[in-house]
Amino acid sequence: MDPVIVVGAGPVGLALSLALAAQGVPSVVLDEGNGKDEPRPARTVVLRPDTAALMERLGCDTVHDEGARWTGWRSMLRKQDLRQLPLDDTEDDGRGPAAPLHIPQHSLARGLRDAAREHRLVRLVTDSRLDSLEQDAGGVGVHTRAPSPTWWRGSYVVGCDGARSTVRKLLGIRFPGRTAVERHAVAALRTELPWSGEALLHRRPPWSSGGAEITARPLPDGVWRLDWLLPPRGELVTPEALVARIRDTLTGWCGQAPPYELLDTGVHTLHHRLARRWRVDRAFLAGDAAHLMGAVGTQGLDEGLRDVDNLAWKLAQAWHHGASETLLDSYQAERRTAVAARLRAADQSLPILRSGGGLRMYLPGSARGHDAMLTDAHLGQGALGAPPVYAHSPLTPVPTGPPALTGAGPGSPVADVRVTAPDGTSARLWDRLGQGRLLVVLVAPGTGVWDRRHWVGAGVMPRLATAVSGLPVQAELLVTESYPGASAHTVLLVRPDGHLVAAFAGVRPTELHAAADTARGGAQTAEGPKGSDRTADTD
Incomplete structure (x- = not known):
């Protein structure tokens, strides 16, 4: 079978090629550039725990070597400290919310490229610019122009080619939204700030050049990224004006400006856009080609990597075994809905958070309420930042009885508990994701201290193992000592991208089989992919 064609070699395209490869699917990555990533220290990305774990699974070594996990989060309003929140930078200490990973984007791209x-x-x-795309019942053909014009044949094509996506334009898909939602002046500098390892959000700083909001986020080797929120229009940021902002800010925070080395600067303009369609037959969109976001602390690359995790296992199922239209259509149904909800939450928050004062600033608790919203967005929590829940997905079974799990329903991301396979190997649950199979997890207290020989053939294990071997899709059986909200003998069915399919109170082979069949989208469609979005977008 032909490989999957991935158009675009940024972090999303490279991650998709590696996620497919981890599930035995070959890909061709068409890069219109020369294969080199220009160092830009002021262009950084913040990865939440789920997307950082994905990068580690894909073999991106730079997340360890060139990324920084924040030790805490601090927020200020004028001269007042509003919040100081410790962050959990280890697997199990539970001191606070999980620490995001902050890394230069060129470092992330280089790590993914090296792994690819x-x-x-x-x-x-490299040097392959797309200019034509054709589809038929058996696959796709794409043409790249000079220096070596070539036709490429693939089973599917995924446009990961950014905001000006050629794939999206060739498919005739509209990309509506809002322009210049926020503007930031950005600087990367090496210096010493009073909050070693902590990220800072400072709203309405008391010096004239501070503007409405400043963030300071640490990187390794004493480097910080500083962002100043700018008015939506106007205010040309000259190099002299930016240097003055840096000096005023460092003086305001430190009493006097400490020595610093300026590494990079820029002006970053954020847009909010959402493609009308994410699938047309065998062609898909992902990352910035499908959506643009990033205001009030949300992270666009995070969502692009979640696109990858969602799409890769579905294409792998289609490539190896065939897939139903339900499975392939579920990519758009799940991911576009999740990103639309994130954009809607950000757009609803913007008038409140960027109102410029007025009566709201004098209402009791309003400052702390605004601070909580921004903290959630920056730390990956709440409506602005938390991983999506696919509760209404076509791949989520309709519950048939009382819930077997409290606190997290079907479609929720699973907790990263320690698990053991029947062969005795132990790992984190997230480490077993992304391998093209469902996971069946039995909550079995005591298995961590019993010898494997005693529990692998005891209790409900033999019956569960038989049920797992009879599922309509490949699955791996695991056990865990405990799981949040679950009692002993709870059985969890988990998708390859780490979202819960269903939870059962005990071993229920018939219900487990039905849930697994729903999770794969039902039986394969014999005539191959057609999709519900076959025509160009003419809305």
């Missing part, structure tokens, strides 16, 4: 170059199932092709 080493994988036998990934082919990187």
Whole structure:
């Protein structure tokens, strides 16, 4: 079968090629550039725990070597400290919310590119600009122009080619939204600030050049990224004006400006856009080609990597075994709905958070309420930042009885508990994701201290193992000592991207089989992919 064609070699395209390769699917990555990532220290990304874990699973070593996990979060209003929140930078200490990972984007892209170059199932092709795309019942053909005009044949094509996506334009898909939602002046500098390892959000700083909001986020080796929120229009940011902002800010925070080395600067303009369609037959969109976001602390690359995690296992199922239209359509149904909800939450928050004062600033608790909203967005919590829940997905079974799990229903992301396989291997649950199979997790207190020989053939295990072997899709059986909200003998069915399919109170082979069948979208469609979005978008 032909490889999947990935158009675009940024972090999303490279991550998709590696996620497919981890599930045995070859890909060709068409890169219109020269395969080199220009260092830009002021262009950084913040990864939440789920997307940082995805990067680690894909073999991106730079997340360890060149990324920084924040030790805490601090927020200020004028001269007042509003919040100081410790962050959990280890697996199990539970001191606070999980620490995001902050890394220069070029470092992340380089780590992914290095991993892709080493994988036998990934082919990187540089200097390849797409100019034509054709589809038929058996696959796709794309044409790249000079210096070596070439037709490429693939089973599917995924446009990961950014905000000006050629794939999206060739498919005739509209990309409506809002322009210049926020503007930021940005600087990366090496210096010493009073909050070693902590990220800072400072609203309405008391010096004239501070503007409405400043963030300071640490990177390794004493480097910080500073962002100043700018008025939506006007205010040309000259190099002299930016240097003055830096000096005023460092003086305001430190009493006097400490020595600093300026590494990079820029002006970052944020747009909010959402493609009308994310699938047309065998063609898909992901990352900035499908959505643009990033205001009030939300992270666009985070959502692009979640697109990858969601789409890769579905394409792998289609490539290896065939797939139903329900499974392939579920990518758009789940991801577009989740991103639309995130954009809607950000757009609803903006008038409140950027109102410029007025009566709201004098209402009791309003400052702390605004601070909580921004903290959630920056730390990956709440409506502005938390991982999505696919409760209404076509792949989520309709519950047939009382819930077997409290606190998290079907479609929720699973907790990263420690699990053990029947062969005795132990790992984190998230480490077993992304391998093209469902996970069946039995909550079995005591298995951590019993010898494997005693529990693998005891209790409900033999019956559960038989049920798992009879599922309509490949699955791996795991056990865990405990799981949040679950009692002993609870059985969890988990998708390859880490979302809960269903939870059962005990071993229920018939219900488990039905849930697994729903999670794969039902039986394969014999005539191959057609999709509900076959025509160009003419809305």
